Amino acid sequence: xxxxxxxxxxxxxxxxxxxxxxxxxxxxxxxxxxxxxxxxxxxxxxxxxxxxxxxxxxxxxxxxxxxxxxxxxxxxxxxxxxxxxxxxxxxxxxxxxxxxxxxxxxxxxxxxxxxxxxxxxxxxxxxxxxxxxxxxxxxxxxxxxxxxxxxxxxxxxxxxxxxxxxxxxxxxxxxxxxxxxxxxxxxxxxxxxxxxxxxxxxxxxxxxxxxxxxxxxxxxxxxxxxxxxxxxxxxxxxxxxxxxxxxxxxxxxxxxxxxxxxxxxxxxxxxxxxxxxxxxxxxxxxxxxxxxxxxxxxxxxxxxxxxxxx
Amino acid sequence: xxxxxxxxxxxxxxxxxxxxxxxxxxxxxxxxxxxxxxxxxxxxxxxxxxxxxxxxxxxxxxxxxxxxxxxxxxxxxxxxxxxxxxxxxxxxxxxxxxxxxxxxxxxxxxxxxxxxxxxxxxxxxxxxxxxxxxxxxxxxxxxxxxxxxxxxxxxxxxxxxxxxxxxxxxxxxxxxxxxxxxxxxxxxxxxxxxxxxxxxxxxxxxxxxxxxxxxxxxxxxxxxxxxxxxxxxxxxxxxxxxxxxxxxxxxxxxxxxxxxxxxxxxxxxxxxxxxxxxxxxxxxxxxxxxxxxxxxxxxxxxxxxxxxxxxxxxxxxxxxxxxxxxxxxxxxxxxxxxxxxxxxxxxxxxxxxxxxxxxxxxxxxxxxxxxxxxxxxxxxxxxxxxxxxxxxxxxxxxxxxxxxxxxxxxxxxxxxxxxxxxxxxxxxxxxxxxxxxxxxxxxxxxxxxxxxxxxxxxxxxxxxxxxxxxxxxxxxxxxxxxxxxxxxxxxxxxxxxxxxxxxxxxxxxxxxxxxxxxxxxxxxxxxxxxxxxxxxxxxxxxxxxxxxxxxxxxxxxxxxxxxxxxx
Numbered sequence: 049x050x051x052x053x054x055x056x057x058x059x060x061x062x063x064x065x066x067x068x069x070x071x072x073x074x075x076x077x078x079x080x081x082x083x084x085x086x087x088x089x090x091x092x093x094x095x096x097x098x099x100x101x102x103x104x105x106x107x108x109x110x111x112x113x114x115x116x117x118x119x120x121x122x123x124x125x126x127x128x129x130x131x132x133x134x135x136x137x138x139x140x141x142x143x144x145x146x147x148x149x150x151x152x153x154x155x156x157x158x159x160x161x162x163x164x165x166x167x168x169x170x171x172x173x174x175x176x177x178x179x180x181x182x183x184x185x186x187x188x189x190x191x192x193x194x195x196x197x198x199x200x201x202x203x204x205x206x207x208x209x210x211x212x213x214x215x216x217x218x219x220x221x222x223x224x225x226x227x228x229x230x231x232x233x234x235x236x237x238x239x240x241x242x243x244x245x246x247x248x249x250x251x252x253x254x255x256x257x258x259x260x261x262x263x264x265x266x267x268x269x270x271x272x273x274x275x276x277x278x279x280x281x282x283x284x285x286x287x288x289x290x291x292x293x294x295x296x297x298x299x300x301x302x303x304x305x306x307x308x309x310x311x312x313x314x315x316x317x318x319x320x321x322x323x324x325x326x327x328x329x330x331x332x333x334x335x336x337x338x339x340x341x342x343x344x345x346x347x348x349x350x351x352x353x354x355x356x357x358x
Numbered sequence: 359x360x361x362x363x364x365x366x367x368x369x370x371x372x373x374x375x376x377x378x379x380x381x382x383x384x385x386x387x388x389x390x391x392x393x394x395x396x397x398x399x400x401x402x403x404x405x406x407x408x409x410x411x412x413x414x415x416x417x418x419x420x421x422x423x424x425x426x427x428x429x430x431x432x433x434x435x436x437x438x439x440x441x442x443x444x445x446x447x448x449x450x451x452x453x454x455x456x457x458x459x460x461x462x463x464x465x466x467x468x469x470x471x472x473x474x475x476x477x478x479x480x481x482x483x484x485x486x487x488x489x490x491x492x493x494x495x496x497x498x499x500x501x502x503x504x505x506x507x508x509x510x511x512x513x514x515x516x517x518x519x520x521x522x523x524x525x526x527x528x529x530x531x532x533x534x535x536x537x538x539x540x541x542x543x544x545x546x547x548x549x550x551x552x553x554x555x556x557x558x559x560x561x562x563x564x565x566x567x568x569x570x571x572x573x574x575x576x577x578x579x580x581x582x583x584x585x586x587x588x589x590x591x592x593x594x595x596x597x598x599x600x601x602x603x604x605x606x607x608x609x610x611x612x613x614x615x616x617x618x619x620x621x622x623x624x625x626x627x628x629x630x631x632x633x634x635x636x637x638x639x640x641x642x643x644x645x646x647x648x649x650x651x652x653x654x655x656x657x658x659x660x661x662x663x664x665x666x667x668x669x670x671x672x673x674x675x676x677x678x679x680x681x682x683x684x685x686x687x688x689x690x691x692x693x694x695x696x697x698x699x700x701x702x703x704x705x706x707x708x709x710x711x712x713x714x715x716x717x718x719x720x721x722x723x724x725x726x727x728x729x730x731x732x733x734x735x736x737x738x739x740x741x742x743x744x745x746x747x748x749x750x751x752x753x754x755x756x757x758x759x760x761x762x763x764x765x766x767x768x769x770x771x772x773x774x775x776x777x778x779x780x781x782x783x784x785x786x787x788x789x790x791x792x793x794x795x796x797x798x799x800x801x802x803x804x805x806x807x808x809x810x811x812x813x814x815x816x817x818x819x820x821x822x823x824x825x826x827x828x829x830x831x832x833x834x835x836x837x838x839x840x841x842x843x844x845x846x847x848x849x850x851x852x853x854x855x856x857x858x859x860x861x862x863x864x865x866x867x868x869x870x871x872x873x874x875x876x877x878x879x880x881x882x883x884x885x886x887x888x889x890x891x892x893x894x895x896x897x898x899x900x901x902x903x904x905x906x907x908x909x910x911x912x913x914x915x916x917x918x919x920x921x922x923x924x925x
Contacts, residue, residue: 088845131587306634308607353485
């Protein structure tokens with residue numbers, strides 16, 4: 049298990065290095081650079097700006113400097129927010145994205161397991177049909193539509209109530225967090241519901257459930273100890289990548305609800321060719337994704353003793 | 359009921375699921391779900407402790423606070439280096455230069471009490487009561503320091519050009535002369551003397567621009583490179599100070615008790631609680647009474663109309679146009695090809711039937727209607743006649759162009775545009791128009807911001823959609839745009855007559871002579887079809903009915919809440 053973890057870690061580091069390198073050269077290959085602005089500047093001023101940011105050096109040397117700084121955890125200073133270090137941007141804003149992401153994933157996981165188990169219990173009857181119809185909607189309707197609809201509903205609800213139950217946008221209090229995280233988790237929840245349902249049905253037909261039943265175990269006990277616990281395994285497997293996807297993919301929700309998360313920087317940096325922020329956020333998110341996959345593998349072993357033995 | 363009775367018969371293959379209603383199974387699931395909800399509640403509470411924020415109602419008369427949204431985090435509040443609208447807006451509320459615009463858009467004294475602008479010198483006498491937020495008086499040295507900083511090549515200020523009227527400024531900025539040779543001197547603490555390179559008749563309008571703001575040298579040095587990085591890394595001399603700045607999330611301004619004219623300021627606080635440019639989010643905040651002002655765009659205009667809000671409009675000063683590429687190897691260098699496109703152009707149709715946003719004005723002149731001329735408005739004194747679209751003339755010009763260029767038929771041209779929905783709508787309209795009227799095929803090249811700039815700079819286009827917003831309140835802010843030496847002249851339009859007119863317009867001290875020269879610039883651009891003007895941009899917005907005294911303007915701080923109050 050320990051050796052396995054070490055091996056995965058080294059693989060992870062190589063992956064992150066690859067992400068960093070690919071991003072670095074792709075970014076420099078795209079026309080336009082961070083120093084370009086609406087107003088053209090004198091060649092002398094531009095030369096000074098290039099010198100300040102080290103963009104006057106050959107690309108190979110820039111890459112080498114970049115790798116060295118990255119190894120020491122320094123991503124430099126943003127080009128667009130000229131007084132902020134990329135490390136500060138990541139620290140201050142990832143906190144917000146992570147909060148949103150954690151809530152969304154908790155919401156999605158609980159909802160998914162709950163609805164999935166319910167639909168399996170009521171297979172081919174009314175609750176199953178209704179929930180599965182909603183699931184199809186949840187999977188096929190894109191996130192930004194939910195975000196816009198969610199915000200609009202909040203406006204209408206507040207209007208109808210005569211006071212602000214949930215804020216329309218912004219961040220900071222519990223009320224601010226609920227609607228955006230539900231919106232963000234909706235797609236994943238739908239996906240997990242379907243996964244949980246099929247997993248539950250599959251387990252229900254398995255030999256050990258029949259054995260449990262034939263030896264007279266209470267239904268509730270079969271459900272909790274055997275069926276749910278086994279059915280949940282595939283859900284946990286996809287949870288890891290889902291956590292990363294939700295946390296990194298929250299930028300639409302962040303944009304619509306004016307949430308100061310990192311996703312916004314991730315997207316805007318590309319539009320602004322903000323080299324340091326592009327590199328910082330990409331490497332950070334890349335490392336985060338790799339890390340989550342490793343963590344899930346370990347958790348998986350914890351939940352399922354069979355994996356530990358392998 | 360026994361446990362056995364609950365067990366389904368083996369003949370039902372689905373097992374537990376799918377059989378008769380298992381109340382207890384359902385109970386189990388709901389029980390687990392209940393635990394989940396409780397856990398979620400605890401988690402929410404914990405996460406709320408970890409984050410900060412929260413904002414009040416749009417207007418709060420008890421505390422004198424208004425809440426607003428802002429386009430984003432201000433990128434640079436160091437006035438010597440700032441370039442963007444958001445930063446300039448915050449600076450406009452927290453800092454003050456020598457002169458400022460009042461609510462009627464007239465220049466009045468800011469830090470300067472009196473001033474005198476001659477042909478090659480300008481003198482400003484500062485008010486003794488003007489103070490920094492730490493209580494220190496503002497002196498002429500603070501201006502000398504910041505102006506030198508702007509032109510210091512090591513500071514690499516992108517707005518350095520706006521100080522080029524000063525003696526030796528350009529040479530200093532290029533690093534050819536020492537900073538001390540810059541034509542600005544503190545005669546004493548209260549007297550600032552400026553030496554000009556050439557007569558700059560609009561110098562009073564220039565010093566109202568944020569790049570001319572003062573900076574306290576001792577404070578600047580004490581921040582050791584962190585000047586303007588945070589609320590406490592700035593010293594303020596304007597109506598408000600930054601009381602709280604949560605990066606990327608919100609900025610709260612509070613009334614500055616040290617401001618010399620503090621009696622004029624009636625709001626106690628301005629809370630920019632939302633950083634967003636999403637028009638839907640902004641309009642939803644407005645509906646929920648969480649922001650006191652909301653800009654309207656095509657997507658949310660109908661909603662505003664249905665709710666019968668009082669919609670206000672103003673000219674934001676910018677002019678949008680299509681630039682031709684005049685470089686040697688381009689078809690658009692051909693005069694008749696450009697004239698053909700100009701002849702079929704129909705600005706009113708674009709404004710009223712395609713963009714359909716109130717506030718925009720059709721036009722043909724680079725000089726927008728709000729610019730002042732000799733006595734009144736420039737465009738009234740120097741009208742530009744633009745005949746209605748003439749397809750016949752367009753085809754005539756096109757035939758000449760095809761002949762001159764030795765083409766087989768109407769050419770295919772590349773139109774470079776931005777990636778906004780409006781830009782795309784506009785480009786598709788032109789694509790259709792030119793195909794129908796002239797048979798010219800337009801290939802639309804939509805690019806995101808920096809890539810578009812890179813292509814513009816490299817000259818990788820035939821036509822490019824561009825725009826220009828004014829920096830100061832003088833036609834000059836538009837007039838030199840297509841001078842051959844201007845780096846912003848992306849199409850490289852090159853006309854000695856225009857250059858000559860620009861020279862006269864920017865250095866003559868006689869207003870009439872200057873305006874005549876500007877009018878020549880206007881005429882040359884039209885006659886040569888150097889550009890085709892699309893429209894003058896207007897903006898529409900709604901504001902809280904109890905918030906009075908907001909100033910919207912083309913030049914200067916916009917929107918300006920310094921004189922606003924809650925009714």
